[in-house]
Structure formats: C-alpha cells, structure tokens
Amino acid sequence: MVVKISKLDEHTCSSTSKVKGREASIAWISQKVKDVVKEDPTLGATKLQKRLERHYNIQLSYFKVWSGRKSPMEDLHGTWEESFEMLWRFKAALEESCPGSIVEIDCKKINGKMHFSRMFVATRACVDDFLAGCRPYLGVDSTQLTGKYKGQLATATSIDGQNWMYPVAYGIFGKEINSNWAWFMAQLKRAVGTPFGLTIHTDAYKGLAYAVNKVFQGDAEHRECFRHLMANFRKRFKGDVLKYMWPCGWACTDRRFDTLMEKIVAASPKAIPFLNKHHKLKWSRSKFSKACKVDYVNNNISECFNNWIKDYKDLQVAELMDKIRERITEKLYTRQDIANRMEGRILPSVLHELNMKSRRLQYGIVKTGAMTAEISAITKEGKNWRVPVDIEQRTCGCGQWQVSGKPCTHAIALFCHLKKFNIENFVDEYYSGERFKLAYQFTATPLGDKTHWPKFDPGFKMIPPKLERPAGRPRKKRIKASGEAGKRGQYQCKRCFQFGHIEKGCIATQAELEQELPPPRPKK
Secondary structure, eight states, X not given: OOOOOOXXXXXXXXXXXXXXXXXXXXXXXXXXXXXXXXXXXXXXXXXXXXXXXHHHTEEOOHHHHHHHHHHHHHHXXXXXXXXXXXXXXXXXXXXXXXXXXXXXXXXXXXXXXXXXXXXXXXXXXXXXXXXXXXXXXXXXXXXXXXXXXXXXXXXXXXXXXXXXXXXXXXXXXXXXXXXHHHHHHHHHHHHHOOOTTOEEEEOSOHHHHHHHHHHHTTSSEEEEOHHHHHHHHHHXXXXXXXXXXXXXXXXXXXXXXXXXXXXXXXXXXXXXXHHHHHOOSXXXXXXXXXXXXXXXXXXXXXXXXXXXXXXXXXXXXXXXXXXXXXXXXXXXXXXXXXXXXXXXXXXHHHHHHHHHHXXXXXXXXXXXXXXXXXEEEEOTTSOEEEEEEETTTTEETTSHHHHHSSOOHHHHHHHHHHOSSOGGGGSXXXXXXXXXXXXXXXXXXXXXOGGXXXXXXXXXXXXXXXXXXXXXXXXXXXXXXXXXXXOOOOOBOTXXXXXXXXXXXXXXXXXXXXXXXXXXXXXX
C-alpha cells in the first residue's frame, strides 16, 4: 500500500512557532549582519539580535550575536591594534588637507614598548572661525567611551551668536587625572591662545581646576557648572537654604548676591564655609566677566556635544576621530549656508527674543535725561522696586544687560517709551549677522577614506593601551544624577500611595490602607 501526501499543513503550535538557533553559528551570523553593519556601524549586538530573531524566527544568544558582529566590524574598520596605528595616518591626512591644524599624539613607554596615551585634534577652520566670530567662551568636559577602549573623550565647545553649539577641539585619553587634563589644556591654549575675555566653563572635577590654573595662570576666567555644585550641595544641606541657591547663581549684581547670601547664612550657617572651601570658582552671574557676554551658569553646551556624538562612542579610535571630524565639517557647511542667506544687522533669533520680551511690559518710567531713566514697578508681594537705565552706557541696575550683551526688559521698556532709538544699535556685536558670518567663513577641505590617507612612520611601533576593565556591568548610557532632566523620581506604590516601593512589595496592613492617604503625584 502506498500513501501519497499531497499537502502538509504548517504547524502553528507554540512549541514550533520559534525554534532555538543552535544551528546558527557565529560564521552564519557574521554573514547575515555584514551588510547591516556596513550601512549602520552604530548598531549594537542587542539591536542586531532582535533584528535577526524577528527576521528568521529563531532564538539567538546575545553573546553569539556579539561574537558574530565582531568579524564584519573588523573587516570594516580594522582590528583593535590596527585602529591605533591608523591614528598616525589620520594625523598626516588631516594636516595635509587642512594645513595649520593641530593633531597631537602622545605615547607612554612601558617596559620598553611605546603605548598610546592620548590624542588632541583642533582643525584650522574651527579655530580660526572661533576666534573670528564666536564669543570667547569654552565649555570643557569629557564623556566615557563605550567601546573596547574605555577612555575619555574630552571636548572644548563654544557658542555662536545664535547660541548654537560650536565644536572647537576634541581629544581622547585614558583617565580623568591631573596630567591628562593639563596636557589637553596645554594643547587647547596652543590652538586658541588667550583672546580677550576668554572664559572656561567646567564641572566640579578638581583635575580640571588644577589644569586650567596651571596652563592659563589667570589669563582666563574659570566658571564652575552650577548644576554640579548643587548636586554636591544637596548632599550636605536640606531645607529652606536650597531655595536661595539658584536665585543666588542667577543674581547679576553684587548687591542682589550679598542679600541672598545673608539669607543662606540665616538658613544654614555652615553653607558658606562649605562653598568657600569646596567651590572656590565663579558660579554666580554677579561675578562673571562683562567681556564674555555669556550668562550661562551651567555647562550645558558640553552636554549638548556629548549627546550629539553618543552613537559613535563605541567605534574604534581611528574611526571615532574621523567620524567626529566628519560631523563637524558637515555642521560648519550647513551653518555657512544659513549665514550666507541672512540679512540685517542683528540675528533673527535675537530680534525675536527681544520682541517677545517687549510684550505686556507694565513699568513706571521717569526720565532723568535724554538717554537715562528710572524704571519702577510693584512685585506680586506688593513691594516697590526701581532700577536705573542708561542707554548710552548700555547699563541697567539689574545687571542683565551688562552680562549678556542684550537689552533687558527694563531697557526695552525705555526704548519703547522713547521711540527714537533703534534697539538693534544697542545689541552687542557678538549677536550681529556679520559676526555670525565670520564664525562660518572657513570650511574644511574634504578628506578621503582610510585607503587614501598618506602613510606615516613615527619611528616606532605604537601599541594599544593596556585595558583596565572598570567595576560593574559595562554601560552604554551614563547614570544620571537626581537633579538632572530625564531622571525618574521615586516610585509611588499604587496600593498605599507611599513613595519608595512598588505595589508588588507593599507590606501595608488593611488598617493602614484605610487611613487618610497622601495625594498622588501630579502628572508632568
């Protein structure tokens, strides 16, 4: 008897809906992801694992996918050792295509062998444009790399008249120690010098304070990020003293600053000795230089750069340095195209800001001269206040005009009252369209791929740095502090509505649940 099967129904039971990928070898995975990583080298093993499982309906081990991704990545970017050797060719190619650029590679001799130590890059176009059109402000910070090399990516970032991020220099080194930061700052000073009003903004790390003081020796104003200061301050002090700290940082005059400091002393007498001992740098607008025309109390511009290149932090070092250069070059041309189409003396964004500030101003104005007046009003608490404004000297009693370079609301009210002066003529030159065009007058020369980079022989073989695995699980994302934006607050239990635990771990009794409950957390 012969049985003929004409059709075999597909199995739909759960046991065969997704099979384990035991037959999926590392070589098979490498073949399947080769084209994918060429298109997007930033894809990690987790995303590749989900992509393969969804496409082939199999289960794969993360470690097998990670190993399978390694081979095509090495074919694309070279091996770990080759990536450090390629830095010399990157240096030669950049110096050849953009003469005057500063590309420094420093090595360290260990047991008779030369190991990579640190690197600094500042292209000629970025430096010249910064000196010609940007405000003399540099936010300096570092972020940890997430690839095989767990070093630090250090950056120096400025801002143009539109308050847009302007990358000036970047580099890599092993750890945030005094010697590495001093070397980076020395190269930065060599690149940009000490222009008038130069301001360097950093976080609360002591190594940066040491490096700035050693290299610039008082030729630059050194600010401390107020957000990092508050993160340390909250660990020591609680209560009413906290509500005076941010207004103290925002205070633009010494009188306002001293008044708030007296309130801080009254709320917590130990706060002032703590600030004088651990936070000696400038962190209040009242102490800022009037030449820089940047009123930032936080070093957010550095965080913007770190977020801008976060998808490339796991690349090999040569690919990383070239990718950052590529993105900066593209950004410079995009901004140059915008600058060439601009018209008018003052930047449109600044004019829009002044127009928004001029709405619904209800101030009392007493003229004391052709270009001077007293501006007064009443606060919500019913207190009277009054500030003097001098248009000719570009000053206001609140101090905001002197610090930022843009007329404050009190000056705008006087301009609206007089109606015979053009407010554009009293905005600082840093916000002019001409300065913005100078900030993007140069563009970098295009650079070919690695196969076109000239060969360079330093006279010795540079070996990659010794790897030191940090404690804990390797992380791609930085753990945010409690005060940072995007940081989730305490969990609130949906059963007892108390904070600090979730419903699954709630141990409240029925009697406790029947008591008066706190109101739920308001939605943002």
